[in-house]
Amino acid sequence: MEAHLHPTLTLFVFTVILAICFPAIWCQETRPFDVCGQSVECGGIPIDYPFWGSDLPAYCGHPGFQLTCESNVPLLNYQSVNYRVLDTNTSTQTITIARKDLWANICPQFLYNTSYSSLFFQDDNFGQRNVSLYYECNTDLRLKPLGANFKFTCNVNDSESDGYFFRTDLIAPNMTNFLAQCKNHIDVPVNQSSAARLASTAATTEDLRSALMAGFNLQWTAPDDKCYQCIRSNGRCGxxxxxxxxxxxxxxSGNFSVTCNSTNGSGGKYY
Known part of the structure; x- marks a missing residue:
């Protein structure tokens, strides 16, 4: 006679098998070594250490370097301002970013200066310069020596007002009285080639728009030297x-430390 297991006994055996096998499989598939080895990108920009976000969890990156992907555009929120990420270069530890609020729009709703903390980024002398954008200026005054090239118009509170832009380091002392009558102004970095174009007396608002969309460069200060050592030891940075x-x-191996062939430094097991 063929033996049959009682349905209750069958369910019990199946449950025991799952209890023994499933956690090991789950841990193996979701351990940080595997997760941080994923190839994640947004808009063609790879998201890897020190950056994280999208499908890459925070422990695969460094605090302060979160990227979000909106409509296939990578964004970095930094100092309460959103920046479009145009490029990253791990070999030089540089990132090229552009202000989202000034992307093809020189009349944003809110005005913020561009600033960054040396705790995360540094300028590193890329030959960049600041451009100053002045808003709600006195339309009765004229900058005759400079012509109308540096002038633009914005709609503020349903009324048009004049604005002006100048490369910050080229603002002459005799212009300060005029610019002091503008209600607001912000400073934004532009890259070296854009700065050269904006230094010309023939610079136009189209040059300004192109400069703002080209963005500027920063060098990140995350511990990439440690990351290189980790990668050379076949590890994953996090x-x-x-x-x-x-x-x-x-x-x-399931361990974490400074490198995968080192027992020095902080370390342990993550599963």
């Missing part, structure tokens, strides 16, 4: 799950 400000190297 941050400590418990202390995100600490760099760790996730290893195939």
């Amino acid at each position: 941050s400590n799950l418990s202390l995100p400000e600490l760099f760790v190297c996730y290893c195939d």
